Amino acid sequence: MSASFASALGAAHDAAAAQHYPQGALYVVATPIGNLADITLRALHVLQLADTLACEDTRHTQSLLRAYGIDKPSAQLLAVHQHNEAEAAQAVLARLQQGQRVAYVSDAGTPGVSDPGARLAGAVRAAGLRVLPLPGASSITAALSVAGAVASGVAESGFVFAGFLPTKTAERQAAVQRLQAEPRCTVLLEAPHRIGELAQALAVLGERPVTLARELTKQFEEITTLPASGLADWLAGAPQRAKGEFVVLLHPAAASEDDGDSLRVLRLLLQELPLKSAVRLAAEITGAPRNALYDTALAWKREPPGDAD
Known part of the structure; x- marks a missing residue:
């Protein structure tokens, strides 16, 4: 354990142990995206408490646990990553149905956003079991x-x-x-x-x-x-x-003052003319950038805008 975190586990226990942590539930735990000090006290407590840790990479998670002074045998770590998420979810469900607390962690950040975890959470919910979020770091x-x-x-x-x-x-x-x-x-x-x-x-x-x-x-x-x-x-x-x-x-595209007029003109012209002709005339009439109008027209073609009031 890093000396920097020698008192962290005690602080986690003092701050979080009195709360309720139901059995047979999946805990989705956010972990640091780089700076180890960004772990939350509740995350540290649940990582200690969990009967099973479902991990995107068991080796990475084991290193993270050791940094905080948490010792988990390999039998308590279960690999759940993007290549096996569907089948591994069944192994997680089996442990939850036995009453275990299972904590899921990705390599860094909040699981289920850009990292694996969404399918696992969905499978657990579909089985009628609880999924509890432990918020924290997110890039x-x-x-x-x-x-x-x-x-x-x-x-x-x-x-x-x-x-x-x-x-x-x-x-x-x-x-x-x-x-x-x-x-x-x-x-x-x-x-x-x-x-x-x-x-x-x-x-x-x-x-x-x-x-x-x-x-x-x-x-x-x-x-x-x-x-x-x-x-x-x-x-x-x-x-x-x-x-x-x-x-x-x-960043959001800068809106010009005549955006509303140019889009109204474009919409009317598109009702009567081919796309390129409508864009060219709308740009000439309103002075709006032709490229921006063309991109808008393409977007409308894929998903038509609602009727005007």
Whole structure:
């Protein structure tokens, strides 16, 4: 156990032991995304209390437990990852039905968001058993909390979680085109060996602000906001910038004052004209950017807007 956490287990017991922890329940436990001090006291208590730990990677979890001074035999660790989640859920259900407390942890962060765990939670709920969340670290909310990525209108507030974009070039470009028409903040995740390709794909967004957050909560944490067209150059500016896991936030597109008029004109023209002709005329009539109108028209074609009031 690290000396830094010598008193943590005692504090966890004092703070959390008096609470109720039902048997036969699945505890979904968030773990640190880098900084070990971000563990919660309740998480430490449940990790000690659990009869079984379901883990994305048993070796990684065992190292994490040892850092906090928690000793669990290998028989109490059960591998549940993206490749075996469906079948491993049955093993978890069997233990829950025996009255065990099972804690599920991914390698880092909150399970079931971008990491495995959602199918497991769904299977446990479908069996009529309890699933209890133990909230904690998340790279998504950590990045959002410091980016200041605020939409201009109340109706367009909030964010969209898109996760990892497709790896094939054409599919990724199509996904970026769809995101271009999304008025809310969009959250992406990317691995270090593909961040350069993502930066090139996002360059079509031009001056739209993008926040890159890498190595969150770790020693070399770096958070920067710059235009989408400058992402590739920024990454190339220093070798270490392409290392570590990335959260990428596409800030909401800036709304122009005539957005409402241009979209109304576009919608009327689309009722009478082919898409390209309607976009060209709408841009000429309203002065709105043709590319933005074209992306909106494509989005409407996939999912038509509601009737005007």
